[in-house]
Amino acid sequence: MNRIKIVGLICLLLGLNSCVDQINFKLDKPERERLIVSGLLTDLNETQTVYLSTTTSNAREPLSVGDSIYVMDDKPRPFSGAWVKLIDETSGKTWDYQQPKEGQYELYGFVHESPDARYVLEIVMSGAVYRSEPQAIPEVIGSDELSVSFERTRLGDNPDAAQAVIKTDVTLPEQVGDYYLRWAVDEAYFWDLTFFPNPFNRPPPLCVVFDFPEPERITLVNGDLLNAPSGKTSQIVAKRLVDQSFLSRHYFNVRQLSISRDAYEYWRRVGEVVNNTGSVFDTPPAPIKGNLYNVNDQNEVVLGYFEVSKAKMTRIFTTLADVPYFLEKICVYEPGKSRDQYDPTCLSCNAFPNSIMAFPDWWFDE
Incomplete structure (x- = not known):
């Protein structure tokens, strides 16, 4: 069986600069590419960032690096050209993300105003619509x-x-x-x-x-x-x-x-995979279900997580x-x-x- 490494992108915002945090998982190579979404929305006054990339697949085209040189690799590739927006399902207010870099989408000037807000990330790409489950920003933190x-x-x-x-x-x-x-x-x-x-x-x-x-x-x-x-x-x-x-x-x-119970369970499962020692009692490496889905194809596997949290720096x-x-x-x-x-x-x-x-x-x- 063909095994590959898929990089799970975990978004950590760095004030004026954003980086990508990478965790490697071994997964079977699928017949079609899978979307990886990594995003964090907080109540801090900072740039909010979402990263989009796609996994490899058996149908992946080689990457051109010159006039006649083509390279095949199994690394996730950033996805550009998507339309990404944040929606507050309670008020109907929306915010559009901008794309300053390949695969990186940023939201400027976001202000969390109401404890009743329920936030959804919507992504339109390649003719498909993806959404995250509605989430509220928790109210308590240490x-x-x-x-x-x-x-x-x-x-x-x-x-x-x-x-x-x-x-x-x-x-x-x-x-x-x-x-x-x-x-x-x-x-x-x-x-x-x-x-x-x-x-x-x-x-x-x-x-x-x-x-x-x-x-x-x-x-x-x-x-x-x-x-x-x-x-x-x-x-x-x-x-x-x-x-x-x-x-x-x-x-x-x-x-x-300060995150939701669902987000906590997601990161707990990620931790189990990262710390897998290989014994027969360990959790086998596998796609970890996140909180995003294809609106028109519930069977499509979407990797990653869009996290909504109260934060203290x-x-x-x-x-x-x-x-x-x-x-x-x-x-x-x-x-x-x-x-x-x-x-x-x-x-x-x-x-x-x-x-x-x-x-x-x-x-x-x-």
Whole structure:
């Protein structure tokens, strides 16, 4: 049986910049492509993002990379040209998403105004209409107190790898049960490009890089299993190997998300697949049912999830002074060394898949 890897796209919004969080699942190659939807709508004042892509299939056409070169791959391909909109089924109000990048759709200026709102994502593409189940934004959420510690750990053949551990001491919502929490973590760090001498003594451009410290970690709390209104719990929300990204200010942006029971069950099942050890008692890798469907074909399998949540953002950053290990600077100018001998990440911020040449608005607020 032909087996492939399908990448589940989990949307984590990064303030001014959005990235894609990837989790790999092995699935049978179907006869037709399947739609993957990854989206998160929150009550935060930020850009809301949805990612659309399609899986491989036995009918997939090769990808042209030149005049006469064609490449066949099994990776999900971004889908562009769809019409994506958000609908509040209670009021009838709609918002249209824009497409700034291939497969990426963004909604600007969204404001959650009513607790009665029931939100639906609608996607029109390739003659088909897809919708998500109606969802309300939950009303309760806890709070986070973050800390970062450094420790040694075994990683592969390295018995002494250095890593940063991001932990939260959580204050739970002020009620007994009937809430479900998830944590999503992204990172942003300043990257010091090589300063080449020049007549005007002009420094290189600013460079801030965005990424995910540990995309396959899924941290969940089921309030129904706790009897502790306003109680405390501790959770590790991410681990990150220590490298040159810690030479300067390195942020960890932690979103606590208050989600529905259905969303909690979805992420719990994703966690089971991600942590599958291969024993006969484990859940076998398989498509995980999300909350989207084809309006005209209920039998079509749509992968992914459109998540609606109440959110609270907490940030913490480290500097070189916090790191108890020696870190070598790798982008230092060396006389006589030609530019093509430097790593591309030392020459241009564009060498990073997700970066901007300016500080985010919140950079110096902490």
